[in-house]
Amino acid sequence: MSASTSTPHLPAYAAILRHAVLLVTGALVLIPFVWMVSLSVKPPGEIFRAHFSLWPSQFYGVENYTKALTEAPLLRYMGNGLIVCTLILGLQIIVCAPCAYALAKLRFAGRDLLHGLVLIGLLLPHQVLSLPLFILCYQLGILNTYAALVFPYVVSPFGIFLFRQFFKAIPDDVVHAARLDGLSELAIIWRIMVPMALPAVIAFSIFSVVGHWNDLFWPLIAVRDQSLMPPPLGIMAFKNEEAGNDYGPLMAASTLVVLPLVIAFLAAQKWFVEGLAKGAVK
Amino acid sequence: MSGPLALSSASDERSTTRSDRTSPTPAASSARRRVLKEALAAWTLAGPAVFFLFVLFFVPMIGVFIIALTDWQFGARSLSFVGLANFREVFADHGFRTSLFNTVIYVLIVVPGTLVLGLLTALLIESGNSCRSFYRAIHFLPFMATLTAMAIAWEALLHPTIGLVNQTLAAIGLPTANWLRDDKTALSVLAVIDIWQNLGYAMVLFLAGLKSIPQDLYDAADVDGADLWLDRLCTVTLPMLGPVSMFVVIVVALRAFESFDTVKVLTQGGPGHASEMLLYTLYRESFEYLHTGYGAAVAVVFLAIVVTLTLIQARLMDRKVHYQ
Amino acid sequence: MAACSFQSITKSFGPTPVLRGVSLSIADGEFLTLLGPSGCGKSTLLRILAGLEVQDAGSVSIGERAVDGLRPKRRDVAMVFQSYALYPHMTVASNVALPLRMRRLSAFQRFPLLGRLLPGTARTAAEIDVEVTRTCKSLGIGHLLDRKPGQLSGGQRQRVAVGRAMVRHPAVFLMDEPLSNLDAKLRVQMRAEIKELHQRLGVTFIYVTHDQAEAMTLSDRVAVMLEGELLQVAPPQVIYADPDDRRVAEFIGSPKINMFDGVVREHGLIDVAGSTLAIEVDALAGAPLTLGIRPEAFHLADHGGPGALTGSVRMVEHIGSDLFVHLDLAGVDHPLVARLLAERAPHIAPGQDLHLRVFPDRVLLFTRDGRRLRRRVESGRASVTPIRELAR
Incomplete structure (x- = not known):
């Protein structure tokens, strides 16, 4: 009976105004991207000319991008980013999902205490802990390795929190039925709960990957070798080496670093928005 | 109706008898054993997470406090308790006070800016039907993009001679500036970049808030006579967004407090201390100057601010639940 | 106070037609209920009257005034x-x-904060306060004035919603399933209160519900809607006892009316479900039709044969004063449901054979396409299909 959700019908002038304002703000928001791409295809001469055009009169993209890929180990950086993000995400899910299941579906002494600990962990900004974590990595002898980039993140209080919320929403009867069917607790987690909470897993994955791909703070502390640097740290090193003067290749490198997430975002916009909005509680 | 009930109680009986058979104990003790078994399973499953929570969160947190309260330095074999000496040093330091002040100013610029622009964009997008996801995607894009790389793009944009900003200003006859090297503008410019990055995030949170306003309320407002744009906004939209707005304020404030990438890439806190902010101070003192006690004290101050903000957020989330 | 009318209202949401030409007049002071299952378009019709939805075609008037294109307020x-x-x-x-503020204060006076400083605002606001208090007291929520809705029970919220509607003395009261969020007990109580309210205010009420009990108890007239069409508009007892359409007969009444396909054998006799009933029917032999028999139109018979329906008992449901007997009839794919007085019925057990007779004047006859066939032309009703036409 209430088949209607009256959708806003703007008068024509208001609709036009809406588009006009949004197009202007959208264009303003996009300027840094446009400028970056524009510089990345210009030859040095045109970049330093005192008038601007979006498209170069002499297309210099090939040279700039080649230079970005050869003078800095850009692909290596991105590979590092991929390795680190994948390892972190995989470990986080492996560590967090069982804990979240215990918190959501099992009764045991100390459950509230454990949940409290998770909430406290959720509240602690990771940067505050960087000094002891640095010392810890030093003691373990893993500084300047992939392990140092991954280790501090193997548990995510936010992951536990989010998974617990989703697991709690799954009826207890599902767990009971699975036990009657002879599944072990681990099998219940990996074959029942996680697949049923797939939206949470996807949201968390996006949150985690975006966060760690873009992170500069910890890699700056944890690694020195160029061959280990994830993209943000790598591109910063590239900028410092070039002293920021060779804009074309620098912009090309920036474009390449930004590109993977932007493409993923445009392909799965809804999931990204949802996943990152959920991360607001973090 | 009684099918599943009967089944589950039968299975309970079966499992009790089975455990009875293996060890003939009274029912009460078998029930206790089942509780123990469940607790054991739970702690086993939670074990790795608990272990890492301690190793990566709670022990380091205690560590920060210990370092802040002692004279320990990197590589030192011994340490002695120095009370609040590190904190006294920190608060006596002009550099830190500037950094704290800058951070507060920065947050005070970023939060209202992000909030207002995010809200306006969300209201505009939601007010019509066409191109919604297109506009949402555009405005959200900066939030996704690697800030380190985008900071480099901003630097090019703000370049004193070849940057688009100054070229445009010069073209229309306005004064130009060396934005990142001028102590009057550096901090504000970083704040603008922060607003640019986070307004899409605020927008998305507001859009979710707008979606959750029941259509019935707008209908009721129509029938009650509140059908002008401003009346609808004041009667329904803004009050219903109240809890979301408070939430956005805290989330954006937290993100602004934790700003680091742009400072590191663009200004290194300069010129002078003009754009130095807490997290950058924390980083530089701890890892560049190896000024361990000082760094830890800054970390404690930083933690105190963030925890306060988060607790306010938690309180507001509670209130939001009671709102309806 | 005002009469309302709809003239040939049509409305589609996208490709889905929701209203297919609905015309309806509601008298001043009448309590009319729009009754129908979910998705039949009854809420949409109400929202069109309120101005929350715009019809594709047709017109709406309230009082003597066409209101098409007018804003809700x-x-x-x-x-x-x-x-x-x-x-x-x-x-x-x-x-x-709120409704009073919106009507009596100018846009400037309503302006947040600043509006309070304008001349006249305070006086009007005080008058509004008095009326609000009076209205709330009359609804028994005078002590709740300072509470927020979140702190109220379902029944109290409902009263606040009613108060907000009645405070400005509207010509027409619209209610869209107002009781469906309440628990069963409260629903019965609020139903009585709404009826009382209507008697007290004496204005036109239009009430939308899918609950036939609400429709039957509250209304002066019930308008039964199905798939965007108005099937019948009549007082509740007429809707029940004398439906115009097979779908109305089937929608109203619980348990549902029994429907059997039958064929006219000769004048006054109809073959149905392996038996022959003596029913006055003015039709040629061989005319196919459908018989609708309400569960309470049956009574027990001692033996089978012509005039009785015989079947084996599938299930018996006791509801206290009565019992519902489900009977499998030969050659009919759905069971017959009869409502028998518990004291009159001896012990009936599943599996036994049972004979039932029907009060002939309570059998409703329908054409196979669902139109009602009336045996004699009743005064003031022109919609009767002459039964002879059928056999042709």
């Missing part, structure tokens, strides 16, 4: 929503006061 209607749609951030008093 200019139509002099008030509405109680299914969800009550109370403003959660406002107190009860502010909720009830």
